[in-house]
Amino acid sequence: MKKTTLCAGILTAVLCFSACGNSVPANTVNSKSDLEGKSIGTQLGTTGYIFAGDVKDATVEAYNKGADAIQALKQAKIDAVLIDMETAKEFVNKNPDLRILDEPFDEEEYSIAYAKGNDELGQKLENALTELKSEGVLDDIVSHWIGDGADHVPYASTAADKPNGTLTMATNAEFPPYESMEGGNIVGIDVDMMTAVCDKLGMELKVENMEFDSIITAVTSGKADVGVAGMSVTEDRLKNVNFTQGYATSTQAIVVRAS
Secondary structure (H helix, E strand, O other): OHHHHHHHHHHHHHHHHHHHHHOOOOOOOOOHHHHOOOEEEEEOOOHHHHHHOOOOOOEEEEEOOHHHHHHHHHOOOOOEEEEEHHHHHHHHHHOOOEEEOOOOOEEEEEEEEEEOOOHHHHHHHHHHHHHHHHOOHHHHHHHOOOOOOOOOOOOOOOOOOOOOOEEEEEEOOEEOOOEEEEOOEEEOHHHHHHHHHHHHHOOEEEEEEOOHHHHHHHHHHOOOOEEOOOOEOOHHHHOOEEEEEEEEEEEEEEEEEOO
């Protein structure tokens, strides 16, 4: 009798251990206000990282890649992830165990960063963006990457002659659909937008992939001419670089576990 009871007890413990080992804590973040006191994952150096720092009593966990933050969320190492809405949609489409809260965290506008003192380039970028907006080119580029009809067909350069040299763009290919790796190439809205800008400037576009937190340093050091990576204007960034007018508006989304 004792032997049978002992065996049953061991079996119960093993089953319990197995179930507990595979379980993931239930989601406790169902609104923006629920973020208080929680652990929030973001990509290092992004506006999500900055915004998360303003949440009362929250612990901010910074990752080199947005995908790493998403993986930490799936493993219940953190409670939520703050990230660009369109990028959030890409991650959630691939991970049915995650969802985006209906309530957004905040809105932001993306701009092109360029070195302080390089006013000539800044004015050229401004003129090019203004023309591309008025011609409907920017809207057309976005339609290929966002929406039900998105086909991910890259913008094709229309300039046969590019006599004004090369413009180097620093980016971080971890923000689909703005920039990501596809078949060994960096593709997305930002790459297409800058290709169209370079058409206006008569320049060849060169794209350099790097950590997001290194982009502004690349611009200030002259390693890159511009920084384009779903980057919005902040007071800290303005201390080091200038920004053009906005070329896209986005929302910071809150991603949580689905249950």
